[in-house]
Each structure stands twice: as structure tokens, then as C-alpha cells.
Amino acid sequence: MKRRYFFSSLTRISGLSETPFSVEPLARRHWETGDYVVGEVASSPGGAARVELPSGRMVEVVEGDLVVGAFGVRYATLEAVGGWQNIGFDRRMEALTSAGLFGRSTSRSTLLPALLTLDYRGHATRGGEKVTMRTSVPPVPERGFAIPTVLLVGTSMSAGKTTTAKVVIRLLREAGLSCVGAKLTGAGRYRDILAMGDAGAEHILDFVDAGLPSTVVPESEYRGALRGLLSRIAATEADVLVAEVGASPLEPYNGQAAIEELGEHVRCTILSASDPYAVTGVISAFGKRPDLVTGLATSTRAGTELVRKLSGIPALNVLDRESFPQIRTILDRTLALREVALS
Known part of the structure; x- marks a missing residue:
């Protein structure tokens, strides 16, 4: 048989x-x-x-x-x-x-x-x-990447990055913008980017589409694979890329390399934190301040207030619809949404 x-x-x-x-x-x-x-x-x-x-x-x-x-x-x-x-x-x-x-x-x-x-x-x-x-992986014609990007990073795995990505994509779609949802680092799991598609992303891609089971590989190998993936993303001609860097930028998944490859095209950075004190740790180690903090650390008012007190950065619970107007304002300011919508 x-x-x-x-x-x-x-x-x-x-x-x-x-x-x-x-x-x-x-x-x-x-x-x-x-x-x-x-x-x-x-x-x-x-x-x-x-x-x-x-x-x-x-x-x-x-x-x-x-x-x-x-x-x-x-x-x-x-x-x-x-x-x-x-x-x-x-x-x-x-x-x-x-x-x-x-x-x-x-x-x-x-x-x-x-x-x-x-x-x-x-x-x-x-x-x-x-x-x-x-x-x-089929050959990909090289194409310059220049899509405005919302970058989602975390203090650790399971901190709330994908949940935040879904809300951001929904708000961008409501603004009339086309989106690509992508996971650039991590260990292969399809459901994360499928969730981005369910939220409204017209295209979903991850490092598996670049031929990697996870991004724990030598940096040179990762950068080569990522450049091919960014060429595929560029070919979609979407208005905005919502890109998740799995785990945290400082772990051996090449998160730092991914951020460097995106470069100046990152217009908005959102940090999903598992704990308020972890926010200051990532900022100190990473050397960059996010535009917004979300994730488990913002589950209650006590958490959001502590994040603001420790870091001075806006902190919002993305599962609370009352936070949506503030998230829209941050996206509008960082992405210049009106300019994108009119271009």
C-alpha cells in the first residue's frame, strides 16, 4: 500500500x-x-x-x-x-x-x-x-525597493507583533491604501502572514518565499535572500509595507540586518513589548526609539502609564478600539498618508 x-x-x-x-x-x-x-x-x-x-x-x-x-x-x-x-x-x-x-x-x-x-x-x-x-525559489528580477514601511519589532517572541500588524493593516486599508504584509525574520510558520492577509493585506510574503526555513543563517546568506524578497515586494507596487521582524532585533535571527536593508524606507517603527521595563532595555541596546509601543505591556492602563513614565513614548493597547484614532494619527504623521493616497 x-x-x-x-x-x-x-x-x-x-x-x-x-x-x-x-x-x-x-x-x-x-x-x-x-x-x-x-x-x-x-x-x-x-x-x-x-x-x-x-x-x-x-x-x-x-x-x-x-x-x-x-x-x-x-x-x-x-x-x-x-x-x-x-x-x-x-x-x-x-x-x-x-x-x-x-x-x-x-x-x-x-x-x-x-x-x-x-x-x-x-x-x-x-x-x-x-x-x-x-x-x-524561482529567479527574481532585481528591483529597487522604495516602499514606505511600517516596521514591527518586539522585545521578544510572542510580544504582540502580529496582533499589532493586523490592526495597522486594517487601518491602512480603511485609509484606501494597498498593503503588503511580510515577516522578514523568525522561524517558519505560515499562520502569521496568513493573519495579515485576513486583515486586508493584498500580498503576503515571508522568508520562506526566499528559501529559508528560519533566518538563523549566516548574515551574508540572509542578506542575499532578503534582497530577493524585497525585489518581490517592490514588484507589488503597494503603497505601504507592514514588515514584522520576528523575535527581537538583537537575537540571532538577523533582525538587525533586516532593519539595515530596509534603511531609510522605514517611516514608522512600532515596538511590541512583553513588559514595560523591557521597552527601555531594547531602546538602550538597539539605539533607536520607536514611534509607538504596543503588545502585552499595554494590556492595562497601569502598563501603558508605566511605559510612558519609563520611556516617554506613546503606549497604546491595539485591542482597544478607542486607541484607533491615536494610532491613525501616528501613521498619518510618520507615513504622510495624505501624500501617499494622492500619489
Whole structure:
């Protein structure tokens, strides 16, 4: 009986689900970041675990199922750290994200449920050649990037960046502007940019579209991939880019490099903070002051008042619709929205 494959969302650029491929175990010296590989579920927490499909839908997998993902590295402050380089001689690996980023954890939060465990069964190949994320990206004509950008950064992961992005996109769309929603750094997970599309972004892109399972790669490799991604974004000719830098700019996801590549096109910077005191820490370490603070730190009036007291920066709870007029004012001032709308 032909066995069924579950294709994780990292395969969405590969065509693996539509085009036949072979599974060939390769010697470790041939393994690299971004290789598409097949793992057989060895154990799943609670008898079942969920994998994110190319559509963004979550599906349960159980022991014996075959899952197609990609080798990568994750360095999450609140969840798990690890990568494919840590896979041992037993070739047992874990899904470091539900999107199919495969590796072996070296550090994991005690608050995180057990990771989905898989046994390496081989690389996806066609014509005897590895199928990889980088080779799955079509050539992109180089194009100068000059789209006004709202940059979303955080004090850590899960600080509220994507929630803020959705509100910003909705307000920009209400102003009659076309938007691109993009996640420029982080570890692959499709649902974040899908949420931006649900909020009204006409185009959604992330580093997976540039051939990276996560952005924990050498800086030179990341910058090359990002420039191709920015060319694709420029080709949309959207009025505004709402760009999220996953985790925080100071973590090893190349957030600082992303901000440098965007350069003068960043018109508005919004910091999502997990704690009021973290705001001053990021400002001190990063050397830049945001135009607005949002996130978990602004959940109550006590939080917003403390942020303002510590930093002197406006702090707003984006889940409170009464804050929308103030957010509109900040976007109008920093982006010169009337000029953009008339151009």
C-alpha cells in the first residue's frame, strides 16, 4: 500500500505535493539547512501532534505517519533551541516548529509541551538531486525597493507583533491604501502572514518565499535572500509595507540586518513589548526609539502609564478600539498618508 505523506507548510514553495519525488537517505556530509527531508513519526505528545499544512490548516499526525519538512535552526527565547546539526547518530529528530522545521533540540522551556519526534527516513530527491528550499525559489528580477514601511519589532517572541500588524493593516486599508504584509525574520510558520492577509493585506510574503526555513543563517546568506524578497515586494507596487521582524532585533535571527536593508524606507517603527521595563532595555541596546509601543505591556492602563513614565513614548493597547484614532494619527504623521493616497 502506498503510504501517504503529510506536507508541512515549509514545503509550500516546493511543489513536492504535486510532483513525484523519491526518498533517499543521504550521508550526513551532504546535509544542509533548507534540505527537504522525510521523517516518520516516532512518538507524538498525547498520542497525536499537529502539523501546519501548506494551506495553513493544522492536521493531527500519529506514530508511523510520514511528514515532509526541512532542516533548519531555531533559537527561541521562550520555547526551544536546536537545529539539524544536533541530530545524533540515531538520526532521530524533532519538529522544532509545527511548520516542519526539523532538527534536534538542545534547550527547551519547561512550559513547552513535548516536541513531535521523528526518525529521519531520507531526503526528498528528483533525478538524483536533493530538493531544497533555495532551489525551489524561482529567479527574481532585481528591483529597487522604495516602499514606505511600517516596521514591527518586539522585545521578544510572542510580544504582540502580529496582533499589532493586523490592526495597522486594517487601518491602512480603511485609509484606501494597498498593503503588503511580510515577516522578514523568525522561524517558519505560515499562520502569521496568513493573519495579515485576513486583515486586508493584498500580498503576503515571508522568508520562506526566499528559501529559508528560519533566518538563523549566516548574515551574508540572509542578506542575499532578503534582497530577493524585497525585489518581490517592490514588484507589488503597494503603497505601504507592514514588515514584522520576528523575535527581537538583537537575537540571532538577523533582525538587525533586516532593519539595515530596509534603511531609510522605514517611516514608522512600532515596538511590541512583553513588559514595560523591557521597552527601555531594547531602546538602550538597539539605539533607536520607536514611534509607538504596543503588545502585552499595554494590556492595562497601569502598563501603558508605566511605559510612558519609563520611556516617554506613546503606549497604546491595539485591542482597544478607542486607541484607533491615536494610532491613525501616528501613521498619518510618520507615513504622510495624505501624500501617499494622492500619489
